[in-house]
Amino acid sequence: MKMTKNNEDFFDEKKPWSVIKDELLGCYLKPYFSKILATQRPVFYVDAFAGKGIFLDGNPGSPLIALEIISKVLSITNFRKPIIKSCLIELNHASDLQENVNKYKDVTVIVGKYEENIEQQLQGKQSQNVFLYIDPYGVKSLHFSIFKKLPVKSLHSIEMLINFNSFGFIREACSAMNVKFDIGDLEDIVEIDNVINSSNKPIDDLSEVAGGDYWKEIIEGYKKGIYDGYEAEKRFSDKYCEKLREQFNYVLNMPIRLKMGQRPKYRMIHATNHAQGCVLMNDNMYKRWEALQNLQNQGQISMLLLEDVENQSINKTEMQKEILELMKSHREYVDLNTFHAEFVSKYGVRFSTSDICTELEKLYNANKLEVKRHPELTSKGKPSKFWTTSKDKTVKLRCNNEKS
Ligand SMILES: C[S@@+](CC[C@H](N)C(=O)[O-])C[C@H]1O[C@@H](n2cnc3c(N)ncnc32)[C@H](O)[C@@H]1O
Structure with a gap:
């Protein structure tokens, strides 16, 4: 070699x-x-x-x-x-x-x-x-x-x-x-x-x-x-x-x-x-x-998801704290993509964006985040729940200042 x-x-x-x-x-x-x-x-x-x-x-x-x-x-x-x-x-x-x-x-x-x-x-x-x-x-x-x-x-x-x-x-x-x-x-x-x-x-x-x-x-x-x-x-x-x-x-x-x-x-x-x-x-x-x-x-017990690319151990509770900390640096609503990019650029390659969305959803369910989606309602008139953005779909977030 x-x-x-x-x-x-x-x-x-x-x-x-x-x-x-x-x-x-x-x-x-x-x-x-x-x-x-x-x-x-x-x-x-x-x-x-x-x-x-x-x-x-x-x-x-x-x-x-x-x-x-x-x-x-x-x-x-x-x-x-x-x-x-x-x-x-x-x-x-x-x-x-x-x-x-x-x-x-x-x-x-x-x-x-x-x-x-x-x-x-x-x-x-x-x-x-x-x-x-x-x-x-x-x-x-x-x-x-x-x-x-x-x-x-x-x-x-x-x-x-x-x-x-x-x-x-x-x-x-x-x-x-x-x-x-x-x-x-x-x-x-x-x-x-x-x-x-x-x-x-x-x-x-x-x-x-x-x-x-x-x-x-x-x-x-x-x-x-x-x-x-x-x-x-x-x-x-x-x-x-x-x-x-x-x-x-x-x-x-x-x-x-x-x-x-x-x-x-x-x-x-x-x-x-x-x-x-x-x-x-x-x-x-x-x-x-x-x-x-x-x-x-090679088939041994998987370490998958336990260590990040720097071989640092990964802790999801810590991740929620980091999300809230970064979110607090925004006074207004921030676009989901911008937030993802800021998060991974600051903390490194540790999670997929869908993993980050899972934690965002938990924070939302715990009333720590406010989420604004466009369109607000699905075609059946129910509140939208999507966590991905496209030309016609946007997600914006901010801290729920009373709860976080
Ligand atoms: C690591 S190899 C690139 C391999 C290529 N990316 C690949 O996947 O096949 C680096 C290449 O840069 C060329 N090279 C060396 N110095 C250079 C320079 N100052 N400007 C442009 N090319 C250079 C070398 O001849 C060599 O072919």
Whole structure:
């Protein structure tokens, strides 16, 4: 399972961690494209580190996974004049990639670096929906300043899914600060791009990736033995997501582990300004987590639903308290989708939205919440009870201030 240091054999065979990444992407893109076409605006899909398109063992890479989904969605959609254009950026394998995607329509392959091309590719996309998939080997190209320059306000919507090699960052950061890095079992997974290591300004390069120098204090704590390397990674990832929240309303992240009880190897981070996108990704990450646990348990007593993606135990009584606390930060009624997105972005991927609705209903039944639905009555004249929203159905909530 070892990867050569320069990733030469990356595309020989699809590795288990690539399968997990691809499932997360593919399972999200299907409902994403179907739903986003309802906006009746063009969609611009960017795979910023696209790779070859196909692995030598015949498995599809991320570009083919997305292009197949796009073809299917376009062939069955009822929306008029649907437009989805794709842009695949690739530095080293662009000609293989071009060949592998020739049969798909509306695809542009850009030969070059993500960090040098992304701004230009997003020019003129005002009022469009943009999805950015970012799957580099390491972190060196993930300049935070690029996120700050994204034309977030002028786009109709923007979503990013990032494979964030947070352990790779911690390792490079330790090396830059002359701290011994003791997480040995990452060897087989951390995809290497050791340019930061060989840079003559490694500290500046790391701060450019992190979007600040908060990471230094985290490495100092690790050096002093206040916490271990895994805790350092968690602290760093939390801070990084906080930084992203300055740019995006909702940020979710999911650590990826290959085996039950094993420490995470990297993180998938999703950032968006679109409440529905965040809700959809939460349910997707939650389902992947369930599937992973099933796979890892292999028939043993299920730990399912007892631990969240960070392996923290889950407590539903606590959840009701958290719901009420967040609800109290709203003085007026809040839309159900917005609430879900705020909740999962704040507390992490721990529950499906239908689980959250179950607790909302309990709180409503206990008179702690007020609920306003449109339409108020069913076709038979009974009070509506639905907990899902659509074009013609809305649910709004607020605390019952007298009871909560
Ligand atoms: C992890 S692989 C991507 C795998 C791909 N997402 C898939 O599922 O098949 C990273 C890719 O980024 C390319 N690459 C490296 N540096 C790049 C850069 N600065 N800009 C764009 N592509 C880059 C590499 O050649 C490699 O194909």
